[in-house]
Amino acid sequence: MSALITFDGPKGVGKTTLIRLVNERLLQLGYVVESLAEKELMADAMGALVNQAYLDLKTRPGRASEESIAVLHRQGRLQIQETCLGSSMADVLLLDRWYPSDAVFRRHIDVASTIQANLDAGVRAPNLAFAVTCRADVSWERALQRKRRLDSKVIETFDEHAESTARFESLAQHFGWYLLRTEHATPEALCGEVVALIERTTTLR
Known part of the structure; x- marks a missing residue:
């Protein structure tokens, strides 16, 4: 089974650049690497249902509409891992967003419970x-x-963005995700840190 490495975070933190650098470095080291994005995979898995749910959230923001989005994403992730992740022949799968991103984008529901529901569902x-x-x-x-x-x-305003950033960082500590801060480190330095951890993880498997 491929090692699954996920990258989540608020908008504009440099996540996409970091994934690209990590992908390039792993290929140089001889790994078979596959890079995927949940946004694209979710569109294939749940498409129209998710789009409609976001329209409902826009017109009727609140707990009920956001809970519908969370449930659809959970169901979509189960489909994605069965059809895409499970069939990958790569040594390492780099995934741009996974359930930790619920900590960024879910604002009206208990996010810790939402993330735990993903894990409980498999x-x-x-x-x-x-x-x-x-x-x-x-x-x-x-x-x-x-x-x-x-x-x-x-997310439309700075205040919403700041709130989502604080929530994400708090839940990262709660769930034990590996925190990478990009304001004081170069993308290349962070890439080296990430690749070293991936090498250690894949060696220990």
Whole structure:
């Protein structure tokens, strides 16, 4: 079974750049690597249902509509791991977002219980879960400078972004995800740290 390495975090923290560098470095070391994004896999698995749920959240924000999104994501992850993760022949699977991202985007429900519900349902826990973060003002400015800007279905203001960052960092500590701060380290340095941990994890398997 492939080692599952996940990367989650608020918008603009540098997650995508880090995944790209880690992918390149692992390939140089001789690993067979597959990089996937939950957003694309979820669109294939749950497509129209998830889109409609987000429209409902937009028009009727609150606990009920957000709970529907959480349930659909949980069901989608079970499908993804059966159809995509389980069939991969890679040594290492790098996954851009997994259930830890519920800590970023779920605002109206108990997020710790939502994450635990994923685990209780059988959603695969990563071999390494990286929580990529930085100060909210730094990631906000980075996100707004990107061509795609913030690109979020649920976060629109800085205050919401700051709140989601604080929630994510708190839950990262609660669940024991590996915290990576990007405001004081270069992407290359963080890549080296991540690759060293992946090498250790895959050696011990």
